[in-house]
Amino acid sequence: xxxxxxxxxxxxxxxxxxxxxxxxxxxxxxxxxxxxxxxxxxxxxxxxxxxxxxxxxxxxxxxxxxxxxxxxxxxxxxxxxxxxxxxxxxxxxxxxxxxxxxxxxxxxxxxxxxxxxxxxxxxxxxxxxxxxxxxxxxxxxxxxxxxxxxxxxxxxxxxxxxxxxxxxxxxxxxxxxxxxxx
Amino acid sequence: xxxxxxxxxxxxxxxxxxxxxxxxxxxxxxxxxxxxxxxxxxxxxxxxxxxxxxxxxxxxxxxxxxxxxxxxxxxxxxxxxxxxxx
Numbered sequence: 001x002x003x004x005x006x007x008x009x010x011x012x013x014x015x016x017x018x019x020x021x022x023x024x025x026x027x028x029x030x031x032x033x034x035x036x037x038x039x040x041x042x043x044x045x046x047x048x049x050x051x052x053x054x055x056x057x058x059x060x061x062x063x064x065x066x067x068x069x070x071x072x073x074x075x076x077x078x079x080x081x082x083x084x085x086x087x088x089x090x091x092x093x094x095x096x097x098x099x100x101x102x103x104x105x106x107x108x109x110x111x112x113x114x115x116x117x118x119x120x121x122x123x124x125x126x127x128x129x130x131x132x133x134x135x136x137x138x139x140x141x142x143x144x145x146x147x148x149x150x151x152x153x154x155x156x157x158x159x160x161x162x163x164x165x166x167x168x169x170x171x172x173x174x175x176x177x178x179x180x181x182x
Numbered sequence: 183x184x185x186x187x188x189x190x191x192x193x194x195x196x197x198x199x200x201x202x203x204x205x206x207x208x209x210x211x212x213x214x215x216x217x218x219x220x221x222x223x224x225x226x227x228x229x230x231x232x233x234x235x236x237x238x239x240x241x242x243x244x245x246x247x248x249x250x251x252x253x254x255x256x257x258x259x260x261x262x263x264x265x266x267x268x
Contacts, residue, residue, distance in 0.1 A: 051201055084213050087217070109219060115233050117237075117241075119214065120241070120243045121244040126240055126241045
């Protein structure tokens with residue numbers, strides 16, 4: 001048996017403490033940066049005007065199924081370069097429970113908490129560390145491994161920023177979440 | 183002030199500007215840029231720049247040339263396997 005992985009996303013106004021999104025979507029199948037926080041809206045219906053930024057995307061991973069431990073998480077942009085005029089900012093490394101990125105209501109303002117430059121494809125081994133926990137991406141108690149039967153990553157948030165970008169779709173890039181399970 | 187360019191993994195000179203949203207933008211000679219929140223003070227900018235270097239130093243960048251070489255190697259390996267299985 002093996003763990004079952006599912007991409008999830010929080011959207012909407014921050015609520016609760018620790019804060020999380022008002023809406024939690026499961027079975028997330030795309031990460032399209034756009035000028036809306038609404039998951040179901042096509043990116044073509046909410047384009048980012050050059051000079052502006054996308055709304056942040058608050059993705060996270062969820063593990064269920066049969067496993068003993070989820071550990072050794074890394075997150076990075078691993079394939080295909082963005083064109084000029086685009087900068088992808090992302091979640092900082094999570095190397096302690098206090099490092100986990102805290103949810104804030106998505107907006108198009110440059111998020112200074114997204115300190116990782118994810119514009120270039122890099123080796124996954126040099127990606128940011130990801131922590132795991134059993135309650136939710138927002139919850140305290142994150143560690144480098146988790147044995148909880150339902151396990152979540154910390155928030156793996158990204159925001160696309162533009163300045164002098166060409167019109168049209170961006171390149172399709174690969175963002176990788178790597179982990180071990182046993 | 184120089185800023186750490188994650189693409190080149192080195193400190194570089196930048197041009198500072200403010201965009202239409204009031205956000206502070208630093209742009210490298212190669213056109214790569216970073217934005218910082220509107221209304222940031224000089225001290226805050228210095229703090230953002232320091233955190234940025236700390237967070238991004240050590241990235242092993244995969245260039246488009248490296249991706250192309252890997253794709254070529256993968257294709258050659260697949261062709262060999264297809265030949266061996268034929």
